[in-house]
Amino acid sequence: xxxxxxxxxxxxxxxxxxxxxxxxxxxxxxxxxxxxxxxxxxxxxxxxxxxxxxxxxxxxxxxxxxxxxxxxxxxxxxxxxx
Numbered sequence: 001x002x003x004x005x006x007x008x009x010x011x012x013x014x015x016x017x018x019x020x021x022x023x024x025x026x027x028x029x030x031x032x033x034x035x036x037x038x039x040x041x042x043x044x045x046x047x048x049x050x051x052x053x054x055x056x057x058x059x060x061x062x063x064x065x066x067x068x069x070x071x072x073x074x075x076x077x078x079x080x081x082x
Contacts, residue, residue: 001036001054003081004061006072012047019049025068026051032067033060 014022023040030037035055042049051072055061058075065072 001034001056003078004053004055004058004075005078006051006053006061006065006075008047008049008051008065008070009073010047011042011049011070012044014042014044014047014049016042022049022068022070023051025070026064029067030064033064035060035064037064 011018019040019042023037026035026037030053033055035053037051037053040049040051051061051065053061058077061075062072
């Protein structure tokens with residue numbers, strides 16, 4: 001499966017607890033689209049959140065985030081890894 005990094009730009013002030021809740025909301029429904037959300041990072045000062053996932057497509061990642069209530073601003077494929 002392909003890897004993707006998605007970006008959320010409007011989560012200013014997010015706490016560790018809120019990040020965990022958002023991540024869990026994705027994980028709870030990720031199987032519906034064959035997505036595996038692996039990790040999330042946040043910078044509360046800028047509002048930037050980054051999520052790493054394996055998925056069949058960027059659209060599958062987008063759909064899960066939308067359904068979980070926090071649409072991604074961008075989803076980037078990660079075709080090269082070392």
